[in-house]
Amino acid sequence: MSIGKSVKRVDAFEKVTGRAQYTDDIPLNDVLVAKVLHSTIANGLVKGIDIKEASKLSGVVKIVTCFDVPDITFPTSGHPLSLDIHHADIADRKLLNRRVRYYGDDIAAVIAKDDVTASRALKLIKVEYEEYEPLMSIEASLEEGSRPIHDNFPDNILTHSNYQIGDYEEAIKEEGLITFEGEYITPMVKHCHMEAPISYAYAESGRMVVVTSTQIPHIIRRIVGQALGIGWGKVRIVKPYIGGGFGDKQDALYEPLNAYLSKSVGGRCVKLDITREESFVNTRVRHAMKIRIKSHVRPNGRFVAREIEVYSNKGAYASHGHSITSKAGNACKQIYNDEKAIKGDMYSVFTNMPVAGAMRAYGIPQITFALESHIDEIARGLNLDHIDIRKLNMMKPDFEDNGIKCHSYGLLKCIEEGKKYIDWDKKIEEYKNQTGLVRKGVGMAIFSYATGVYPILLETASCRIVLNQDGTVQLQMGATEIGQGADTIFSQMVAEVLDIPTRNVHIISNQDTDITPYDSGAYASRQSYVSGMAAKKAALVLKEKIIKHANFMLKLPVGNIDLKDNMVVNKENGDILASLEEVxxxxxxxxxxxxxxxxxxxxxxxxxxxxxxxxxADVEVDMAVGKIKVNRVINVHDCGKVLNPDLAAAQVHGGMSMSLGYGLSEQLLFNEKTGKPLNNNLLDYKLPTVMDTPHLEAQFVDTYDVSGPFGNKALGEPPAIPVAPAVRNAVYHATGVNFNTLPLTPQRLVERFIKENLI
Amino acid sequence: MSIGKSVKRVDAFEKVTGRAQYTDDIPLNDVLVAKVLHSTIANGLVKGIDIKEASKLSGVVKIVTCFDVPDITFPTSGHPLSLDIHHADIADRKLLNRRVRYYGDDIAAVIAKDDVTASRALKLIKVEYEEYEPLMSIEASLEEGSRPIHDNFPDNILTHSNYQIGDYEEAIKEEGLITFEGEYITPMVKHCHMEAPISYAYAESGRMVVVTSTQIPHIIRRIVGQALGIGWGKVRIVKPYIGGGFGDKQDALYEPLNAYLSKSVGGRCVKLDITREESFVNTRVRHAMKIRIKSHVRPNGRFVAREIEVYSNKGAYASHGHSITSKAGNACKQIYNDEKAIKGDMYSVFTNMPVAGAMRAYGIPQITFALESHIDEIARGLNLDHIDIRKLNMMKPDFEDNGIKCHSYGLLKCIEEGKKYIDWDKKIEEYKNQTGLVRKGVGMAIFSYATGVYPILLETASCRIVLNQDGTVQLQMGATEIGQGADTIFSQMVAEVLDIPTRNVHIISNQDTDITPYDSGAYASRQSYVSGMAAKKAALVLKEKIIKHANFMLKLPVGNIDLKDNMVVNKENGDILASLEEVxxxxxxxxxxxxxxxxxxxxxxxxxxxxxxxxxADVEVDMAVGKIKVNRVINVHDCGKVLNPDLAAAQVHGGMSMSLGYGLSEQLLFNEKTGKPLNNNLLDYKLPTVMDTPHLEAQFVDTYDVSGPFGNKALGEPPAIPVAPAVRNAVYHATGVNFNTLPLTPQRLVERFIKENLI
Known part of the structure; x- marks a missing residue:
């Protein structure tokens, strides 16, 4: 039995010894280097590009500009193609764009013999712009008369989606309701995966090959085909080991451009490796959101009706915008239920800022920050227990919303375990009536998270397993290992079904769209659930075929044979009939x-x-300097059956760290006038280091989800959701000050404490 | 329709432009280089190896000797594993061998940082031998008291197989029979593929990967597993494009040793690229044979009974020996049938010479030289027409032998076409009564050749096809492209079934045993027949699935839909219902x-x-200098349906060239005393160049073989069979001298002409 054990990562040895080949490790012959010319204005039009000087530079092979590329717009978001044209992703960019929409937009590219030459050539290109005022906030974009960033979106709103359940107007007429309103603001942050997006592109037998660090090789195949206007079967995407993605690589980034660049030099191999500075602004960011909540509550804390408004900062291009904003808005009616009514309006707004796309937990960290801050404010306002009010309103077993059903329910248990670890009741008592400049507090936050994208989008996954002569198997998944341990989990699943040791499952880690079974890829915490079911089903089919052959070989009646511990056994009495290897x-x-x-x-x-x-979270706030010290912090998760405790804990640790940074320090900053990014590097962008990180406690409650392949459900993204609001609530508990804008930087704290006359 | 058309090779562009990656083209990081130390005696024992000096050389990473390798013997021949232990390949060598069995045997190996260091280290290794007398001929090995080359074969006979049909002793009692006897001797020759065997080996996730120039990746996987004593599933073989094999690469060559070398340096990547000189003696050669035929013939030329003895020079190790010798002996009773009886005895004899293995046409060029020389001698002896006597005795339609059945029959037509081209009757007349030192003659030879190895061995092949979004397909064959055009043929087959353009079939040329469907590989002219049937069946399964989905999509009743010209059509009226891409x-x-x-x-x-x-063949013999000029030569083949006329002609041209060299100039020579090879290089070994080659005419007769996937049968090897005997017979016709030893070198001719008082 393999499931539920802390099996060592199947890629551990390769990665620890440095043998694992990431895209940049793959040796290549005769490779050209490409560099992208980015706009130095945030909003405007390229009137002309003078490449004369640059072209003369020795070693420059080719320069292409936004005047050269095909007149094809394409979408970039990593969704399976929707056959329903109304759900199609927005095709709003070309390979290079004359219409500049953010500071750093791609307007030209140089292909040269080496890196230095390409960089020098970039500096020799002269660009003439027609410049417009940059729209650097949601408010600016929505202002009457603001210039449309995309012609076909005249009000700069990419999408406005909404819902209404119950009769809101009627519901709020109930007598005795208390109304709470809040506005919550979350920052634009960056994934900061270790490996920057990098790709090679070259032609092979009249087809285009792109080797790339992506979460979604099969989707990239389609998008490269769309962007170049060629049959998708003429595109081959290869995904080696990748150094993290967190959703950034759930988008077509530079793959289409690189394929085009290779094509423009006769199919020679072109490498496009962007810098960390480019990665910050030229890939994707997490949507900054402004969320307004108005709640109508009975004195006992029961939600009668709520009204939600979500404005998300889409940045310059659509990417995943519509779906993330919508998902955030919809989550309001899932984790908490209203007795009578709820309505939501979600707006995805274009700005002249970097493009917001998918990032771990896809809109839910933002909305959870708002919801969990808001409910704490209500609890405090009504003088209720912060946990009781949640229990009163939160999702109950068997809840269903839009086809997402609560098949298993460990939320209550999670709360109990978390309370115990943090010693909640004692701390609440202990931290009463604090004075002085250093105060302590506890806070908590809950969340729910769907598993995969059904029924909004297609959920499909394929798997191929091949039996070897020695009874081991090869496992090919379309699903992708992106550092999270997917390969290990899939290997465990197949080992479990066949009852062989996990080491006897040889997974093919790299995806190659020419031969790898189709799968949408790594996102939406879907893989262990959706792709895992494909692995299970394929293993069952393989098992059936093995047993069928064993029957033939052993001349035994059908139905009498099973696989057990690497052997073919008599199902009734367990007698060993042959080894799996012999069969x-x-x-x-x-x-x-x-x-x-x-x-x-x-x-x-x-x-x-x-x-x-x-x-x-249990925190200590040094109010004089605005410093928050996290003394204790725990995430408790209900992810159904825990497939591999060590790997699950590692997922949680990573997510908690990400959410801590989100809560305390991370934010991409811009010059408001020019749109120029100010801190797009790892020195000035305050990603927490190991020195900033307290002990991260990860625990799990034991549930079994009948809809999952092995009782399991989402775990990849959820850990990144609740830490920021829990810390915010602990600060609120410690100081009585409700910080409704993230991150909780010292500057923000000190300014507010001064304002509140606390220091 | 694709079958029968001269579709351009699918790898033409890649190969012509130099983009196709052969093993040595694959870029590698941090690769070590291995070189093998070969014995400088032909027969004996390594008493000791002193590696002290060599080990001190800077850059030497490791030296392993025959004293270090595991005590495992393994077979090398590229056959599918036989589960019947009596048919198992002979396991008679270790990775490195103390018991030296030929001049050049592998006794140690150096792994170094570079080629030069490895070569220098080889020279510093000191070896102490116990030396025995080399057995440099079949006769020497068979001599009473000769030292066994392998302890378990005390008489130096690897195998003696035999057959007897009818009562030979009774048959030869018939009155009026004339007896003809002949002894025919063929040389040891070399494949001379362009690319020498080369491999890389490295460890990956605890498994062993070997990238190698082989015809049989799946078989190499098994043999590497056997040689290293590890599970076969722990071995991964990757086969890139290869520069020819001709059977030499139907053997495990240095793959097992290289895997062991990599393992001995902790799995680092080791490259083992042998020189042309090594390739000549350390891989495989064509069996030299001595064939005795005794025929009992009626005056009209009818064979009543024959007796065949075949002695083949196996060289130092078993490899394919038993099967090739046996196949040669069995062919006697196939192409010609005796009215009453035939018996054959086939001996495979170890000598202290390079190892004989598979080579294009696998024993049949040797036996055909003997049979076709012999029948011409009978014709001349009985004053019969050389073609009539063949027609009288040769295989008739519906013939069957040992499970090989004549399902289609174009032999007579082949003869008619060949006669026409060469203007046979006129030339026979014209070349009568020649005198002088330059004489002309015509000769011919016929042959039959089985397709694949059924029923002697398992014939199995697998294929996977994947439908792409644009209606193109990916095609994965376990069968291997080795330069012969297999990829193109398989693509045509799949295109034919699906009725799509061949360019819409994207074949994955490289085999990777981790994911490539199982197939035994390229040999026995089996691939278009056995693997082709797999391609056809897979395409039919895919077609059925496509139609099933089209039915679902179009909501049409089952059975009404077909694929036509890239479209899904109404079967009855041909109306286009959807494009394949849409479905x-x-x-x-x-x-x-x-x-x-x-x-x-x-x-x-x-x-x-x-x-x-x-x-x-129509030749001119300059008797004074022993020079044979081939004026006209034609091969006419019955290979069933010709799948691709241009590719088929190319196969024939290559085979004819090979057979011309076999007949006229090629022979590996040795110092008889020391066993040292004398001409193991392309300067001294007389491979014909383009300057030596006349126009090669290739023609085909139109038959359709019901047992083949598209009416086709063997063509890969047959062209290499008949040219040597046809030329020999033409020389016989021109001069009246029967040369029964190949090759027909000037020295051999002149010596004989002097002896015969012709010059």
Whole structure:
């Protein structure tokens, strides 16, 4: 039995010894280097580009500009293609763009023999612009008369989606309701994966190959095809090991441009490796959001009706914008339920800022910050217990919303475990009536998170397993290992079904769209659930075929055989009939009925389920300097069956760290007048280091989700959700000050404490 | 329709432009270089190896000797594993061998940082031998009291197989029979593929990867596993484009040693690229044979009974020896049938010479030289027409031998076409009564050749096809492209079944045993027949799945739909219902029933069929200098349906050139005393160049073989069979001298002409 054990990562040895090949490790012959010329204005039009001087530079092979590229607009977001044209992703950019929409927009590219030459050539290109006023905030973009960033979106609103459940106007008429209003603001932050997006592109047999650090090789294939206007079968994407993605690489980044660049030099191999500085602004960021909540509550804390407004800062291009904003808005009615009514309006607004796209937890960290801050304010306003008010309003078992069903429910248990670890009741008592400049507080936050994208979008995954002569198997997943441990989990799943050691499952980590079964890729915490089911089903098919062959080989009646501990056994009495190796070898080489036993299947997933979790934090606020010290912090998760405790804990640690940075220090900053990014580097952008990080406690409650392949549900993204609001609430508890804008930087704290006459 | 057309090679562009990556083109990081130390005696024992000096050399990483390697013997021949232990390949060598069996045997290896260091280190290794007398001929090995080369073969005979049909002793009692006897001797020759065997080996996730220039990646996987004593699933073989094999690479060559060398340096990447000089003696050669035929013939030329003795020079290790010798002996009773009886005895004899293994046409060039020389001698002896006597005795339609059946029969037509081209009757007349030192003659030879190895060995092949979103497909074959055009043929086959353009079939040329469907590989002219059937069946399965999905998509009753010209059409009236692309895209992305359409099947072949062919040659012999000029030469083949006329002609041209060299100039020579090779280089070994080659005429007769996937049968090897005997017979016709030893070198001719008082 493999599931539930802390099996060592299957890629541990390769990665620890440095043998694992990431894109930049792959040796190449005769490779050219490309560099992109970015606009130095945030809003405007390229009137002309003079490449004369640059072209003369020795070693420059080719320069292409926004005047050269095909007149094709394409979408970049990593969604499976929607056959329903109304759900199609927005095709709003070309490979290079004359219409400049953010500071750093791609307007030209140089292909040269080496890096230095390419960089020098960039500096020799002269650009003439027609410049417009940059729209550097949601408010600026929405202002009457603001210039449209995209012609076909005259009011700069990419999408406005909304919902209404119950009769809101009627509901709020109830007598005795208390109304709470709040506005919550979250920052634009960056994924900061270790490996910057990098790709090679070259032609092969009249087709285009792109080797790239992506979470979604099969989707990139389609988008490269769309962007170049060629058949998608003429594109081959190869994904080696990748150094993290966190959603940034759930978008087509520079793959389409690189394919075009290679094509423009006759299919020679072109490498496009962007810098950390480019990665900050030229890939994707997390949507900054402004969220307004108005709640109508009975004195006991029960939500009767709520009204939500979500404004998200889309940046310059659509990417995932519509879906993330919508997902955030919809989450309001999931984690908490109103007795009578709820309505939501979600706006995705273009600005002249970097493009917001997918980032771990896809809109839910933002909305959870708002909801969990808001409910604490209500609790304090009504003098209620912060946990009781949540229990009163939160999702109950068997809840269902829009096809997402609560098939398993560990939320209450999560809260109990978290309380215990943080010693909640004692601390609440202990931290009463503090004075002085250093005060302590506890806070908590809860959340729910769906697993995958059904029923909004297609959920499909494929898997192929091949039996080797020695009874080991090769496993090919379309799903991608992006550092999270997917390969290990899938190997465990197949080992579990076949009852063989996990080390006997040899997973092919790299995806190659020419031969790798189709899968949408790594996002939406879908892989262990959707792709895992494909792995399970393929293993079951393989098992059936093995047993069928064993029956043939052993001349036994059908139905009498099972696989156990690497052996073929009598199902009734457990007697060993043959080793799996003997049956496998026989299948390959017997002359009566030779067969290469494989399974190659698709799993279309038509279910979804909620994961849950809480964070509890115990903090100390040094008000004089605005410094928050996190003394204790715990995430407790209900992710269904924990497939691999060590890997699950590692996921949680990473997510907690990300959410701590989100809460305390991270924010991309811009010159408001020019739109120029101010801190797009790892020195000035305050990503927490290991020195900033307290002990991160990860715990799990034991549930089993019937809709998951092995009782499991989402865990990849959820850990990144609750820490920021829990810390914010702990600060609120410590100081009585409700910080509703993230991150809780010293400057922000000190200014507010002064304003509140606390220091 | 694709089959039967001269579709351009699918790898033409890559190969012509130099983009196709052969093993040595693959860029590698941090690679070590290995060189093998070869024995400088032909027969003996290594008593000691002193590596002290060599080890001190800076840059030497490791030296391993025959004293270090595991005590495992393994077989090398590229056969599918036989589960019947009696048919198992002979395991008779270790990775490095103390018991030296030929001049050049592998006794140690150096791993160094570079080529020069490795070569220098080799020279510093001191070896102490116990030396025995080399056995440099079949006769020497068979001599009473000769020292066994392998302890378990005390008489130096690897195998003695035999057959007897009819009662030979009774048959030869018939009155009036004339007896003809002849002894025919063929030389040891070399494949001379352009690319020498080369491999890289390295460890990956605890498994061993070997990238190698081989015809048989899946078999190499097994042999590396056997040689290293590890599970075969722990071995991964990757086969890039290869520069020819001709059977030499149907053996495990240095792959097992290289895997061991990599393992001995902790799995670092080791490159083992042998020189041309090594390739000549350290890989495989064609069996030199001595063939005795005794025929009992009626005056009209009818064979009543024959007796065949075949002695083949196996060299130092078993490799393919037993099967090739046996195949040669068995062919006697196939191309010609005796009215009453035939018996054959085939001996495979170890000598202290390079190892004989598979080479294009696998024993049949040798036996055909003997049979076709012999029958011409009978014709001349009985004053019969050389063609009539063949027609009288040769295989007739519906012939069957040992499970090989004549399913189609174009032999007579081949002879007619060849006669016509060479203007046979006129030349026979014209060349009568020649005198002088320059004489002309015509000669011909016929042959039959089985297709694949059924029923002697397992014939199995697998294929996977994957449908792309744009209606193109990916094609994965376990069968290997080795320069012969297999990839193009398989692509045509799949295109034919799906009725799409061949360019819409994207074949994955490289085999990777981790993911490539199982196939035994390129040998026995089996691939278009056995693997081709797998391609056809897989395409039919894919077609069925596509139609099934089209039915679902179009909501049409089953059975009404067909594929035509890249479209899905109404079967009855041909109306276009949708494009294949639309159906494919729908299959991927519809949310009702999403499926990644693939086909992954095994074809076990349980049939075999005879191919046929003839060669006619018109030569001019300058007797004073022993020079043979080939004025006209034609091969006419019956290979069933010609799948691609241009590629088929190319196969024939290559084979004819090979057979011309075999007949006229090629022979590996040795110092008889020391066993040292004398001409193991391309200067001294007389491979014909383009300057030596006349126009090679290739023609085909039109037959259709019902047992083949598209009416086709063997063509890969047959062209290499008949030219040497046809030329020999033409020389016989011109001069009246029967040269029964190949090659027909000037020295051999002049000596004989002097002896015969002709000059």
């Amino acid at each position: 496998a070898t026989h299948a390959f080489y017997n002359t009566e009925k030779s067969v290469h036993i494989t399974a190659d299947i698709t799993n279309q997933c038509r279910s979804n389920t909620f994961s849950f979790g809480v964070c509890f | 494919a895209t729908h299959a991927f992305y519809n949310t009702e029933k999403s499926v990644h359409i693939t086909a992954d099947i095994t074809n076990q072949c349980r049939s075999n069929t005879f191919s046929f062919g003839v060669c006619f």
